[in-house]
Amino acid sequence: MSGGSTSCFVLPTTWKILFAIGNTPLYVLDLGESLAIPDEFTEEEKSSGGWWKQLVAGAIAGAVSRTGTAPLDRIKVFMQVHASKSNKIGLVGGLRQMITEGGLMSLWRGNGINVLKIAPETAIKFMAYEQYKKLLTTEGQKIQTHCRFMAGSLAGATAQTAIYPMEVLKTRLTLRKTGQYSGMIDCAKKILKNEGIKAFYKGYIPNLLGIIPYAGIDLAVYESLKNTWLSYHKDSANPGVLVLLGCGTISSTCGQLASYPLALVRTRMQAQASLNASDQPSMNTLLKKIVAKDGFFGLYRGILPNFMKVIPAVSISYVVYEYMKTGLGISK
DSSP: OOOSSEEEEEETTTTEEEEEETTEEEEEEEOSSOOSSOOOOOHHHHHHTHHHHHHHHHHHHHHHHHHHTHHHHHHHHHHHHHOOSSSOOOHHHHHHHHHHHHOGGGGGTTHHHHHHTHHHHHHHHHHHHHHHHHHHSOTTSOOOHHHHHHHHHHHHHHHHHHHHHHHHHHHHHHHOOTTSOSSHHHHHHHHHHHHOGGGGGTTHHHHHHHHHHHHHHHHHHHHHHHHHHHHHOTTOSOOOHHHHHHHHHHHHHHHHHHHHHHHHHHHHHHHGGGGTOSOOOOHHHHHHHHHHHHOGGGGGTTHHHHHHTHHHHHHHHHHHHHHHHHHHTOOO
């Protein structure tokens, strides 16, 4: 995860990449998934208050990035919930279907709350991460990779528990038909009235379980790829940004492939009421139903648009973050 003059953290359960020199964050790319391991900040940044500028810049960059890639995010959710062997929905066909139903702006349904949850999720995760690190390490000692993984996963779980109702609202608003809800508050009121408080935590278990395979595989593959590159280039202690980005992309892809079925089940469980489902199957029952009806690859519905948003999201985040750093006076 670190070492040498330059390091790159590919943070589990997210397409979020943090490049750093030493332990000092240079820029954060948030591509719209919930993350498990928050940013690392030096003691100097924590005492001077520079950390909050990094978080603000990252949150704004993430908001712009998510808004720019929202149509791909919506088609992913649409395909996760509606696509099947008997109802084949392709990328173009799905987009056309959504535009026909609600117009061009319908492609951004659910984006408002997706952006709003960035700030509380980031703040809770950062604070929880610091506390878990203190519990898992002896004062004055450097945190080990496995302790960082544990602290990050626990911080991610803590943040997810706190903001999960917003995740449910995001899915419902993303899948809503024209006129179904007038906004976030109306959606929340209708869910509470018709389904009760428990509805705001549908899909919570597969969501938490998804953190572990993503985090473990992401970190393991990233470290293996980086170390392999260094073993063939012993004269260089610095792999370089492109190599690190390549390692990060591959490791995150592997993590996504491992955890995507749980993400799909989570989304289906969140969306059940919006589909007027008569029964509410458990996680295991839903997994079995999907495999029985659509086969193994049915667990990967919507993964194509999920992968397609990576490059534009990286580009948007990077550009916006650089401008925000300048505006907030964050030193290089």
